[in-house]
Amino acid sequence: MMCTQKADLQHFDYHDLPDGNVQGNLQKIKQCSTEKQLLSLCSELGDWISDCGVPGIFTAKIKDIPTVFTQVVKHYIYFRTASVIQQFIEGMNTCGNLWHQVERNWIAFLPIFTSTSREMSLPSFKGLYKISWSPQGSNQREREEETMFGWEMFLIAIQEKATDVTFKDLLVFWTGMHSVPCLGFPGEPVIEFYEQEGPSRIPYASTCSLSLFLPRGVEEEEMNALLTRAIKESSGFGRV
Known part of the structure; x- marks a missing residue:
């Protein structure tokens, strides 16, 4: 032996x-x-x-x-x-x-x-979070639904590798973590919304509360540009 x-x-x-x-x-x-x-x-x-x-x-x-x-x-x-x-x-x-x-x-x-994490897919990523909607029928809700259409298209672009952003990049930006913890997050990640006032504010996140903030009433092309900029310009911040 x-x-x-x-x-x-x-x-x-x-x-x-x-x-x-x-x-x-x-x-x-x-x-x-x-x-x-x-x-x-x-x-x-x-x-x-x-x-x-x-x-x-x-x-x-x-x-x-x-x-x-x-x-x-x-x-x-x-x-x-x-x-x-x-x-x-x-x-x-x-x-x-x-x-x-x-x-x-x-x-x-x-x-x-042991590390058993695999590359994230569109279904697995969408299963991680919830959305904090405004009341059904309100003007804010309609604009939030417009934003979420752009968000969905952005996720599809990631899945199809039509952008240089990955699900891992998005997860780090949102939670500060490179992968989903083996016991899950301490709370469910949530998408919140905000109003654009004056110069366009890029999406932002709170890694402490696991909240991602997206602007209301943003169309697909603008959403892609804003999210890509937000993620790329925050590289390295808040990583765990």
Whole structure:
């Protein structure tokens, strides 16, 4: 079993590690194939490799490089996080042995502990929010319905990739989140309306209340332009 694990780690794709610096260091170890390169590796990364639990790097030979690579990978995958993971498990089990329940029912808990989100579609996005309408038959309601027609066309344009805005961009602008939380939002996102006064005000959002504000009485073309501008010019704000 140990031999199989060692062989597997020798072919581990270091690009799977999230830290770019670690990726670069592992690449240098993996590509080390001559005595000159080994001397350079020890000079540049010897202390770092030693801190990863491989003090033998300073006396290593070329034939030992695959083992050094394996040990450094094992350090980052297993040993570096082992105590933290154990503390997490112990903490979970203080709540009625919750972690044992997770292990026994791991499929049910999979969406909570792993990223299982998929690219959003038009139906899934429309199922996220509600609309705060004015009373039926009022002048405001008629203008809100005009706005919502433009909104629907904008969503269809996103679905058909007829715009460079994505559902993810729209979700970030509206809620500050890149994806729908696994347990859902704390409240239902809502579309509110406002009156345009003076120079056109672009749509805006409150990520705290999960409210998106759209102007009443805006036609399809203008709605597309206003929403695109609002989303593009707010890039990076309020992201969680």
